[in-house]
Amino acid sequence: MLDILIERFNYIPIIILMMTGLYVIIATGNLVKRLVGLSLFQTSVFLLYITIGKVFGGQPPILVDSGHGEDAGHGAETAAHGAETAAGYGADAAHYAADTAHYAAEAVYSNPLPHVLILTAIVVGVATLAVGLALVVRIRESYGTIEDDALNAADYSLETGSSE
Amino acid sequence: MMDNDLTQYLDYALIAMLLAVGFAIVRLRNLFAVVMLTGVYSLLSAAWFVSLDAVDVAFTEAAVGAGISTVLMLGAMLLTARESEPAGQKRHWAALAVVAAAGAALFFAIPDMPVYGDPNSPANAYVGMDYMDRTPNEIGVPNVVTAVLASYRGYDTFGETVVIFTAALGVMLLLGFGTGRREDEEEDEA
Structure with missing residues (x-):
């Protein structure tokens, strides 16, 4: 059992990093920090793919x-x-x-295919991050806060017509 | 294999730093520090990418992940808030439960994953190496990643630029450029 884990040591820290990102996404109410958690998770997934493509004694896939x-x-x-x-x-x-x-x-050579996929993923990731941050900025303009408890309270008082 | 040994220790050091930065991001509430640490995290992962032979990914991650993302997040942070509220106790335990369950499931899956560095694993043996063999004759570009990105999977890359265009359009519409409401530096991603 220990051998199996030692041969695959790369997955252990990557899973911990992924879970760190997931924890930040769930536990924090601040929308900017939540996006930070999302990008933590994302970078960990990139690491997962790239470590799978690594070949021992290999060199970068440049002929x-x-x-x-x-x-x-x-x-x-x-x-x-x-x-x-x-x-x-x-x-x-x-x-x-x-x-x-x-x-x-x-x-x-190391496997070039994960590299290509992750290159695309990095760029798409920053595009989604930009849209997410723009949404957060708009939310802040409309509600005056980016903490989701306060946002829920504001929505609730809007729906029920009560002013808290 | 002295070389291998040394890079191995470099990997361990980078992993340790990545973990430290990740935990610091969880603990900190000052958003400026959090955003800067995210940049550090990206840069550390870029360093690990170099050691994993993914040089193209490394410089993209360093430029886009550590550069542009950090700038975007700094801009958004300046327009919104500097501090994040502490997480509620109930939420902390809920998050911990979800993370523990998901992490346990992933750990359970580790024995099914390919061995680190195995050249004959299913992930490495077939289509990736096929690209390595064909590229010199079919494309003639020494950098195989470039050949696959721009030629074999050219439509993919085209789709990627469509995604970026859509994202830029979305950001501009959301922030209301050109309507004199507010000027931001958000739309200039690579």
């Missing part, structure tokens, strides 16, 4: 060889070939060629 995959494969082969032939002449050159061949052939 090491500029552009052409076939060339990269080719380059790796010729470099490996070069490593063999050059071994007799210079240890340095051989070493270098072997290194580059190794690098091009063995390059491990």
Whole structure:
């Protein structure tokens, strides 16, 4: 059981952070702070997705060889070939060629797909945040408060016609 | 694997700071401090994104999450209130109950999740790596994230710009720009 958790240690703090955001959303009556809680939760979800896409020993999904995959494969082969032939002449050159061949052939990348999804989500998130804050500003103009208890009381007295 | 070890400790430090900032946001009632800590939180998560190989996400998060969001929230805070009222006791316990239940459910789901860093997990093995293989031949852009974002999922990105446009329109209508009611700095998101 402990092994399972240790292998997946990344989820534990992320769940705690998510729950922190959820707590802020529910427990606070202040509308601005509630939106802060929402963005806490959101950022934690981003972290969840990105940690799933991480590959051990990986590097950012930017191809090491500029552009052409076939060339990269080719380059790796010729470099490996070069490593063999050059071994007799210079240890340095051989070493270098072997290194580059190794690098091009063995390059491990993290999964780019979660990155793309989260890039979109970040931008959409700030758009919704902007609309939410604009609503809060309008509520403040109309009611003079952004605490939801006071808003409920104001609505109640409006509906019943009683002035508290 | 000395490298791996070092970044691992960096990750732990960043996680600890994220947790500390999250709890501070819960405790604080001064909205200015809360908003600034949200910016710090975004920046810390951007740092963790770099360590998780998501460099594109990291700079978007740093620019949009830590930059523009913070500015928007500061503007809204200046137009509304500086302090938040303390939460009622009843509400505190209700929130705690919901959070405990949801958190327990999520913890229960952890064993079903892919192992951290596993290259063969279902999440990493199929379509993402397919993009890695195809991009050099089909798109020819070294940055695969850019290739997927702008080409394979171009319609998605187009939809995203529609969302931003709609949001900007909504903000302008809500705040009444051009009717001489009030001038704000809210509509300029990326």
